[in-house]
Amino acid sequence: MSKHVQDQLLKLDFRCGYALFLTLLLAFCGFPFQVVNAQTTIEFNSTGGTSATNGLHFYIDRSSKIQVRRLNNTGQVYSPTALPQTNLNSLDNGVFIRANGRLYGPSHTVSTFNPSGGMYNSYSISAALPANPAVPGIQQRATNLLGITNGPQVSILWKYTTPFDFLTAEVTLTIPATYAVSASNPVRYYHVFDTYLGGSDSGCGVNVAGTYRIVGTYSSLGGGNPCPTSTALPSSGTIVESFRERAPPTPPPGGSSVSTFSSYCAAGWSTFFANGSPNCSVQQTGALSNTITTTLQDTGIGIAYDFTAPGVYTFSYDFVIGSTVVPEYDHIEIRHDGNATLCPEPIEVLACTSAIVPCPALNIVNTGTLTGGISFSPAAAGTSWTPASFTLGSANSIANLVLQANAASAGTYTMFASGLSKLPLNGTRCVVGGVLQASCQIVIANTPCVADFECMETGATYQNPVTATNRNPLYTKLVNTGFRFDVLALQSSGALASSYAGNVVVELYDKSAAASCAAATPIISQNLSFVAGDSGRKTIAANMLLPDAYKNLACRVRESGGSAPVSGCSSDSFSVRPTQFNSVTSNANADNAGNSTTSTPVIAAGANFVLTANTGVKGYDGIPKIDPSLLQWPNVPSVLNGGRPAPGTGNLSGVFTEAADPSTGNDATGNAFQYDEVGYFRLRPQAVYDDTFVSTSGSADVANSDCTDDTSNTLVGGKYGCKFSNSAATNHFGRFMPDHFLISSNTVVEACTLSMPFSYFGQDGFFTNFTMTAQNSSNATTQNYTSTYAKFNPAVYANYSFSIGGVPVGPPLGAELSASATAPTGTWLSGVVAVTAKHQISRPTALANETLINISAAPSDGEVSAGAATLLGSSRQRYGRLKLQSAYGSEMLDLPVPFFAEYRIGDQWRRNSDDSCTTVIAPTSGSGLIFYSPETATNKLSAGETLATVSATGKLVAGQSQLKFSKPGLGNSGFLDMDIPVSNWLKFPWRGGATAVNPTGKVKFGAYKKSNQFIYTREVH
Structure with missing residues (x-):
């Protein structure tokens, strides 16, 4: 005998023939006995059963005995005064199992009956959970385990929902694979009750077939005999105790049958415990006889399930006291977020045919009509529902109700479905945030309908809470460009106040200038009205349009009414930027389109000049930047290109150093820009830009990708560019000229270079060769200084400003440099010209010795400063x-x-x-020759007369040459005065005075030369 035996009840099979009162006698007789733990009983709805609205009060013993109290708190199952924990043997009901020829189950008070197999080998029941519900609609559950050693095991999940009139048994029966079971030797599950019909022990039987079979008894309607009905439930005026089918065994016990009750009886109470007619006994080998009494008598009811093969079977049924309605669905399901404020709170209600919570979509009731309402326990003062009740079924599968509370409603409540037109099997179930909850509890906070406001881009997904990765963005905007955004009404949790209705003022304020959101002065505002249909989020009614630029704007929303108006500020801020630089000016602004060679101002290439960028937008205080790759030049004529226009070239350097004046958005300036070329340039679109006004603002629009990485003023994905620039090409800037000319590769070429190179004073014949390069201030060639841009004309001698100087003390007096009769030559090409310039230095006023004369040049085109003269070289000048x-x-x-x-x-x-x-030119008669005959000394040869032929030898050789007079012939004696024409630089004052003349001499014929010792004789022929 087990050491845990306490208050053990000993039951004896009929084979002993007498009552056994000692444990030793049981052992001696050889009959089975069972030792069980101390009796344990649980309660459902422990404070209920006292009225028509608080349901039934159930007691369930671990051996499966049940007592029910209702209305007057007296027992409803026989014995009416017995409770399981104190009068166990007085209750004639329970679950029995017939297995392998034996019957197992709880003991009874029937003197002629005890189960042939005795008590279950193991039996227990869990505590009722949850504990006694404080409000209706809460389902309690407890698990009852009944076991036979090496045989069938039974698990019964008892379920009761206040205030219903039925208890549900969900049964799992396990038959071991090796257990002896067959069609002729089935395992049979019984549940039987000795009924007690509202205080009368007599009743009639009823068997209602249909979707759910109902087997039960009811008290007589007037006490007459026979009973009024046995196939339909009486409509009123009586109490019905019955078993009601719920779900057939799965799998079917015989492999194909889908019936729920295998057999049943509604007959005299004692017939369930003694064999014989009408064959309703749980002891008999055969099935119950399906007897339904039609005569008024002291009744009982019983059902049975037969199983013919090993396996695990599940089925369910209801034990009903008083209700004649068969539940058409499993539960009412309330879906909500668990909390409410004084805002309208949306709640969903549906009916579900499945016990699964949340209800699968296919199990939501969408046929028929089911009405009801939602109530609170305890009652919640000041609450109302819109609509006041719900209707489910074919018209609406899910009802959307709105709870409205006020300050008096604050507290914690349990919601339950009330006033249902059809009761469910499992009462009210709750889903909070998509998860099944043990109770339908809701907390109503005395919090204003809206606790905060948010502003964000229309179409963006609301993020709660706001973190570095979850943002509610406001994107960069443009000045003078309308924009809208959404305003969100929020609960204290940050969730949308989806039913909020009210009037607000939406304001934008400069966050960088405000000490706080509350203290900010709005820049622009507009009114906005919320209605419940906005679901807590609404786009502002009209475009916001700002003429000024802002680095860091934020949004503030204020309720415009109420005793304690709520205000809130956006979690994000944004920039409002100019659309463009509308002008870029300079002290180098060109007077025309950039092709003139005379326009002013004139700026040396490489010299500093000023650029000024303007937006004309108040609030802009940025420092622009220059993209030097976006320069554009006017056409520059090119000699190499056949005179056709060719593109120019040039580089711009420098930066803006002074920010724009925020009061006007103008005068962002750089004073040290430099352009290294000649001519003109202008800036293409986007050459002047600002990429920092937005990025350095407090709005962090760039870092948050609230704008695109470009200068777009067109929305792309709802965003503008982070940058802005000049949208059109600027005017031309210029005119730029070279800073100076560089002379290089310079040489002096004398008039005579055959021996020792030299030139004569006054000789137009020596020249200088040199290269002249137009350069900027950095000494780089200005390649655009060519053709029409090259104002320096190489053919104009005076442009060079040639000068001379002697070594070491300067040129002789009167030796002056002058231009040659031949103009200088040279053509500009890419800023370079090769020059050849002829010169002459006048003869000194007095005889002068050979002198080295330095030749220098200081070229200027009238705009490019000549600067210091450059020495070209030295000329050897001789007075000749x-x-x-x-x-x-x-x-x-x-x-x-x-x-x-x-x-x-x-x-x-x-x-x-x-x-x-x-070269010497030979004189001819009449051109410098004068002949005097001996006879007439004054006789001068007339033109064309020839006494002698004169010839010259051409160029001097080593400084000398000779004339040759042909013999005049016999008898032609006399003399000639000679005057040889020579260049001015070889004339001399041969006749005295200061006038330089051609060289002169005399030629005498008819004389002899003494020095040659010849005697000339006249020959006679």
Whole structure:
């Protein structure tokens, strides 16, 4: 015997023939006995059963005995005064199992009956959960375990929902695989009750077939005999105790049958405990006889399920006291968020045919009509529902109710479905946030309908809570461009106050200038009205339009009415930027489109000039930037391009250093911009831009990607560009000219270079060769200085400002540099010109020795400063003359007349042996020759007369040459005065005075030269 035996009840099979009162006698007889733990009983609805509205009060013993109290708090199952925990043997009901020829189950008071197998080998029941519900609609549950050693095991989930008139048994029966069971030896599950019909022990039987079979008894309607009905439930005036089908066994017990009750009886109470007619006994081997009494008698009811094979079977049924309505659905389901404020609170209600919570979509009731309402426990003062009741079914599968509370409603309540036109099997179930809750509790806070406001972009997904990754953004906006956004009414949790209705003022304020949101002065505002249909989120009614720029704007929303108006500020802020730089000006603004060579101002290439950028938008205080790759040039003529226009070139450097004046948005300035080329340039669109006004603002629009990385003024994905720029090309800037000219590759080429190079004073013949380059202030070539942009004309001698200087003390007095009769040559190409310039230095006013003369140039085009003169080289200048000697000889012989070039050196005349360049022109009669005959000294040869033929030898050789007079012939004696024409630089005052003349001499024919020792005789022929 177990050491845990306490208050054990000993039951004896009929084979002993007498009552057994000692445990030893049981053992001696050899009959089975069971030792059980101390009796345990649980209660459902422990404070109920006292009125027509608070349901039934159930007691359930672990051995499966049940007592029910209702209305007057007296027992409803026989014995009416017995309770399981005190009068266990007085209750004639319970669950029995027939297995392998034996019957197992709880003991009874029937003197002729005890289960042949005795008590279950194990039996227990769990506590009722939840504990006694404080409000209707809460379902309690407890699990009852009944077991037979090495045999069938039974688990019964008892379920009761206040204030219903039925208790549900959800049964799981397990038959071991090796257990002896068959069609002829089934395992049978019984549940039987000795009924007690509202205080009368007599009743009639009823069997109602249909979707759910009902097997029960009811008290007589007037006490007459026979009973009024046995196939339909009486409509009123009586108490019905019955078993009602709920779900057939799964799998079917015989492999195909879908019936719920295998057999049943509604007959005299004792027939369930003794074999014989009408064969309703739980002891008999065969099934119950399906007897339904039609005569008034002391009744009982019973049902049975037969199982013919091992397996695990589930089925359910109701034990009903008083209700004649069969539940058509499993539960009413209330869905909500668990909390409410003084805002309208949306709540969903539906009916579900499945016990699964949340209800699967396919199990939501969508046929018929079911009405009811939602109530609170305890009652919630000041609450109302819209609509006041709900209707479910074919017209509406889910009802949307709105709870409205006020300050008096604050508290914690349990919601339950009330006034239902059809009761469910499992009462009211609750889903909070998508999860099944043990109770339908809701907390109503005395919080204003709205606790906060938020502003965010229309169409963006609301994020709660706001974090670094969850944002409710406001994007960058443009000045003078209308924009809208959404205003959100929020609960204290941050969730949308989806039923909020009220009037608000929406304001924008400068966050950088405000000490706080509450203290901010609005810049612009508009009114907005919420209605419940806005679901707590609404787009502002009209465009906001701001003419000024702001780095950091925020939104504030204020209720415009009520005793304690709520206000809230946006979690994000945003920038409002200018759309463009509308002008870019300079002290280098061109007077025209950029092709003139005379427009002003004139700025040296590489010199500092000013650029000023303007937006004309108040509030802009940024510092623009320059993109030097976006320069554009006017067409520049090109000689190499056949005179056709060719693109220019040039580079811009410098930065803006002074921010725009925020009062006007203008005068962002840079004073040290430089352009390294000649001509003009302008800035293409987007060359002047600002990429920091938005990025350095407190709004963090760039960091948050609340704008696009460009200068777009067109919405792309709801966003504008973070930057802005000039949208059109600027005017041309210029005119830029070279800073200076560079002279290089310079040489001096003398008039005579065959020996020692030299030139004569006054000779138009020596020249300079040099390269002239137009350069900017950094000494780089200005390649655009060409063609029409090259104002320096290389053919104009005066443009060079040539000058001379002697070594070491300067040129002789009167030696002046002057232009050649031949103009200089050269053509500009890409800022470079190769120049050849001829020169002459006048003869000194007095005899001068050979002198080295320095030649310098200081070129200027009238705008480019000449600067210091550049030495081109030195010219060897000689003061020269051509000397002609006199000659005489026989008129019968040709007469040579020598002449030679001389120059002054060392204060003496020296033959210029370096002169092999000078050409002598032979004189002819009438061109410098005067003939005097002996007879007539004054007789001058007339033009064309020839006494002699004169020829010259051409260029001097080593400074000398000669004339040759042909013999005049016999009888032609006399003399000639010679005057040889020479260049001015070889003339000399041969006749005295200061006037330089051609060299002169005499030629005499008919004389002899003493020095040659010849005697000339007249020949006679």
